Amino acid sequence: MERIPILRMGKLLLVTIQVDMHDRLALALQDDLTSRIVKDGARGVLIDISSLDVVDSFIGRMIGNTAAMARVLDAETVVVGMQPSVAITLVELGLTLSGVRTALNVEKGMALLATNGTV
């Protein structure tokens, strides 16, 4: 089964979603990510969704949930690179991901985690 790779950079985990997200893949990612956070003792998670140009309410909620789970495990999550059309769709769906930190691209996301002293 297809899986989304999780890269480790020191205390940081980098997830780049480059394929079309479907529900099962999203759930598998949640599983993988939570176990990797525990295993690697990660303090920060960066989810890059710049290649994602279609989202539905499930994927939107899943992104929010993943961030919440990571926070419970004491890893700060930043969602980076959201496309304008995706942002508009999520807002129209009523999913403002209010608990999730966001940044325009990976570089700014890293900077954000660095200023917070996370990594």
Add this chain to the structure above:
Amino acid sequence: MEMVGGMRLAQLFTNNQEQLLAEWFAQQHAIASRRGLVGEAELRNQFAQFVSLLMAALGSSERVDFKSPAWQDVRAFLAEMSTQRARQGFTPVETAMFVFSLKQPLFMRLREALGNDAATLADLTLTVSTLFDDLGLFTTEVFQTSREQVIVRQQQELLELSTPVVQLWDGILALPLIGTLDSARTQVVMENLLQKIVETGAAIAIIDITGVPTVDTLVAQHLLKTVAAARLMGADCIISGIRPQIAQTIVHLGVNLSNVTTKATLAAAFVIALQRTGKSVTAGSAQDALRAGRSSDGFDSLQPE
């Protein structure tokens, strides 16, 4: 009830064209000349065209049916006339009178021609009356449609004109909103803003609502949506230009703006934005400013903290 008498009516028009024109013209001239928009010659020309088309359509069949293909030319003529008058600034009534002015003269001619034959007179009167009602309503409909087209076009133009996104500084965008925010405009504003955030890599967007006349719950909701969408892209929003009355309205309506930074003026918001991006404005001597202006593009006069 079937409307009959097409041939007879066509005959009536042929016999009395001059007289009908004179009587119709007397009524129409009063309207058209008051407006000063349609010349006498053009009016006569329009009438001649109208009557000849009308006669052709009436003569084509004994049954009078405005919806049938035989009336296509009459409809096309009336549509053009109504559209033209709508553009020239006639009222709907004045436009419909183009048709209705002919009703009274026509009834008088009918009575003269068929004074003794009460049954035929009644039949033809009904036919003429119904037909002219249809014609009149048709002109009004076309008139209305063409006016609506004008309104739609203006709305679109307004939409394009009124949503600029301005770059205030490196990484700081301003979005001066002018006029009421409805759903369609919010959509355009949001798209423009997000696109600009991607292009410039801006970290802060200032939404200035000085030009928004009223903020009700719907407008506030639209604002919050825009703020949420910008945040998802990693940009913080500051809402500025909140007038005292608007602040009062927002609180009275119970709108919750506590998650958004708000400032009374664009200047105050700009200072906050500079602080958050780690820049500050320092006062220098006039000579320094002059030198800085000569040697750099202006961005450098701000010192990173």
